[in-house]
Amino acid sequence: FMAGAQTPWRSIQAVIEDARKQPGKITYSTGGAYSGSHLPFAILTQAAGVDMLAIPYKGGGPSMLAVLTGEVSMTSQTPGVAHGYVSSGKIRALAHSGLQPLRNMPEVPSLRSLGYDAEFYLWAGFFAPRGVPEDILRKLGAATDRVMRSDAMRQASISSKTDLAYIGSD
Numbered sequence: 001f002m003a004g005a006q007t008p009w010r011s012i013q014a015v016i017e018d019a020r021k022q023p024g025k026i027t028y029s030t031g032g033a034y035s036g037s038h039l040p041f042a043i044l045t046q047a048a049g050v051d052m053l054a055i056p057y058k059g060g061g062p063s064m065l066a067v068l069t070g071e072v073s074m075t076s077q078t079p080g081v082a083h084g085y086v087s088s089g090k091i092r093a094l095a096h097s098g099l100q101p102l103r104n105m106p107e108v109p110s111l112r113s114l115g116y117d118a119e120f121y122l123w124a125g126f127f128a129p130r131g132v133p134e135d136i137l138r139k140l141g142a143a144t145d146r147v148m149r150s151d152a153m154r155q156a157s158i159s160s161k162t163d164l165a166y167i168g169s170d
Contacts, residue, residue, distance in 0.1 A: 001040065001111075002082055002091045003074045006066045012044075012095040012114060015074065019050035026052045028074040029063040037063055040076040040097045040120040044111060047118040054063060067091060082161040097121070100165060104161045121165075 003009045009018070019026050030038035033056055055072050057063040060081065067075045068090055079102050085091045085106065092165050093108045097120035102108055111118040126144060128137060147153055148166040157164045 001044070001074060001077050001095045002067065002093050004070055004072075005090055005092065006070045007092075007160055009094065011118075012109075013143045015094065016048045016050055018023075019045075019052050023051040024053050026074065027055050027072040028076070029066040029072040029077070030054050030056050031060040032056050032058065035060075036078075036122045037076045040118075041074075043097070043120050044116060044120045047063050047111070047116045055064070078162060080160045083161040095108070098163075100135065100163070103158075103163050167170070 001012055001015075003015065009015045015026065028040070028041050030044055032038065033054075035056075037060060038054055038056070041052060041054060047160065052074075057066060060077065062083065064077060064085070066072045068085070068159075076092075076097075079096065082091065082093055083104055086093045093105055095111050095114060096102055096108050097118060098112055099110060099112060099119065101110075126140065128140065145168060148164075153164070
């Protein structure tokens with residue numbers, strides 16, 4: 001969860017406090033309804049019992065630009081997207097929706113650590129059409145395991161400032 005540099009907030013608690021005083025007035029951008037930038041706010045506002053105004057954009061780029069230009073007050077983006085803007089001071093990271101500290105921004109608290117019953121993760125998966133033979137699925141799973149556990153993937157995770165949690169192909 002990030003706030004534009006033009007906003008007064010230095011913590012997610014301050015945002016929640018203002019949202020209680022001004023229901024529906026604090027705006028946040030999303031990459032569209034039910035997107036990975038909309039759902040974390042929906043979860044947070046429900047957990048905190050506040051009303052904030054979602055402004056949908058056509059994707060994450062326009063959503064981020066809306067915060068940078070002051071068109072909206074806040075957004076939610078992945079740490080990899082946020083890191084450069086936070087480092088430059090163009091936005092403030094206020095909280096994140098995972099449980100573990102962020103590797104590249106360990107000072108940013110989780111919502112759970114602040115007492116909010118809220119957690120959200122973006123996830124990705126590989127899918128195959130129905131009827132693919134089991135031996136092919138096992139080969140694909142084994143190849144995916146090798147890639148996801150490789151040094152190259154670990155380095156890609158580090159360089160993109162993206163924390164990965166791989167569950168496996170089982």
